Amino acid sequence: MARILINDLRKRFDDTEAVRGIHLDIAHNEFVVLVGPSGCGKSTTLRMIAGLEEVTSGEILIGDRVVNDVPPKDRDIAMVFQNYALYPHMTVYENMAFGLRLRRLDRSEIDSRVQQAASILNIGDLLQRRPKQLSGGQRQRVAMGRAIVRNPQAFLFDEPLSNLDAKLRVQMRTEIKKIHQRVKTTVVYVTHDQVEAMTLADRIVVMNAGVIEQVASPQEMYENPATRFVAGFIGSPSMNFLPCRVVTMGTGLGVRLSDEICLPIPDDRTSRYRPHVDREMVFGIRPEHVTEQRAHAGPGQFDFDALVDVLEPMGMDTMVFISIDGRELCARSAPKAVTEVGKKMRLTVDMNNLHLIDPTTDRVV
Numbered sequence: 001m002a003r004i005l006i007n008d009l010r011k012r013f014d015d016t017e018a019v020r021g022i023h024l025d026i027a028h029n030e031f032v033v034l035v036g037p038s039g040c041g042k043s044t045t046l047r048m049i050a051g052l053e054e055v056t057s058g059e060i061l062i063g064d065r066v067v068n069d070v071p072p073k074d075r076d077i078a079m080v081f082q083n084y085a086l087y088p089h090m091t092v093y094e095n096m097a098f099g100l101r102l103r104r105l106d107r108s109e110i111d112s113r114v115q116q117a118a119s120i121l122n123i124g125d126l127l128q129r130r131p132k133q134l135s136g137g138q139r140q141r142v143a144m145g146r147a148i149v150r151n152p153q154a155f156l157f158d159e160p161l162s163n164l165d166a167k168l169r170v171q172m173r174t175e176i177k178k179i180h181q182r183v184k185t186t187v188v189y190v191t192h193d194q195v196e197a198m199t200l201a202d203r204i205v206v207m208n209a210g211v212i213e214q215v216a217s218p219q220e221m222y223e224n225p226a227t228r229f230v231a232g233f234i235g236s237p238s239m240n241f242l243p244c245r246v247v248t249m250g251t252g253l254g255v256r257l258s259d260e261i262c263l264p265i266p267d268d269r270t271s272r273y274r275p276h277v278d279r280e281m282v283f284g285i286r287p288e289h290v291t292e293q294r295a296h297a298g299p300g301q302f303d304f305d306a307l308v309d310v311l312e313p314m315g316m317d318t319m320v321f322i323s324i325d326g327r328e329l330c331a332r333s334a335p336k337a338v339t340e341v342g343k344k345m346r347l348t349v350d351m352n353n354l355h356l357i358d359p360t361t362d363r364v365v
């Protein structure tokens with residue numbers, strides 16, 4: 001069993017508290033992605049799991065064993081770094097076999113593990129090459145092969161794709177997902193890229209300044225962010241945030257964005273938002289939920305007019321930047337439906353997807 005349990009984990013470097021008391025329960029064979037901006041404590045957390053960094057306080061369990069004092073080589077985990085140092089003078093086969101030889105496995109066992117990993121990774125015909133005869137993506141695969149042959153209890157990845165160019169990164173992302181589908185193991189994967197997190201993870205852990213903001217499945221994280229930070233970090237282009245006031249509108253409630261624009265809140269949210277009536281709040285809406293006017297508006301969808309400031313064609317859609325009382329909002333329109341810059345455009349907002357944030361706590365209410 002390779003469940004990984006992290007209990008009130010902390011790490012202090014002199015005057016920086018890099019990790020400030022995190023709890024995490026990673027299930028056997030689960031693919032968990034730690035994501036957050038640079039410096040938020042992702043690598044430090046991973047390195048403590050690997051045993052490369054001593055913990056300041058708290059507890060780490062791998063399987064049923066507390067590993068705080070277990071040296072890295074005895075933790076039975078494999079780590080794949082951004083800088084995958086392959087031995088340049090060894091062939092691909094030897095690079096993959098090396099660790100197993102050190103552990104004195106017999107020759108036939110080594111051979112069968114290397115062949116199996118090579119077939120999973122599609123590098124069977126590269127086994128006799130040396131690293132300098134490989135492309136970046138192929139080297140990355142060999143680095144993963146070296147980890148796979150060890151058959152560890154868990155894989156730890158620290159930004160393994162950040163040295164690759166954009167196209168290869170997307171390909172390797174799919175490869176890693178395929179590999180996890182074939183070789184079921186526990187994976188803890190660190191990245192600063194929210195798209196990588198969304199596409200790979202069973203569960204995403206969003207970190208910010210040494211703490212965990214939220215743990216959830218990708219879809220749940222996207223639909224129900226718990227904090228303003230998560231709401232803004234997950235999704236591209238980012239969620240729009242506009243100051244607003246919650247007001248009563250007839251028997252229901254509305255979100256007042258400006259003197260002209262007051263949008264009704266769907267009935268199923270009124271009891272949730274009623275405590276915030278007459279308070280200054282932050283209205284959050286993703287660009288894809290503000291679109292060109294829809295011919296048949298459904299429940300919770302409302303139209304409003306806005307002046308177009310900037311257009312950014314993306315091919316499939318065009319991003320339309322408008323301003324409401326001097327504050328920018330990004331909408332997403334079908335390319336054919338946009339009006340010229342400087343003219344008014346009629347937009348539809350889907351209030352079923354609104355988020356309301358309390359600016360005093362930065363929590364989504």
Ligand SMILES: Nc1ncnc2c1ncn2[C@@H]1O[C@H](COP(=O)(O)OP(=O)(O)O)[C@@H](O)[C@H]1O
Nearest residue numbers: 013016018036037038039040041042043044045
């Ligand atoms: N060895 C170290 N000595 C001092 N400070 C460190 C050390 N390693 C990391 N830090 C600090 O700890 C914080 C978290 O770093 P890190 O875990 O590398 O972040 P991330 O991987 O999320 O970018 C940063 O402020 C970083 O400067």
Ligand SMILES: [Mg+2]
Nearest residue numbers: 039042043044
């Ligand atoms: Mg890092």
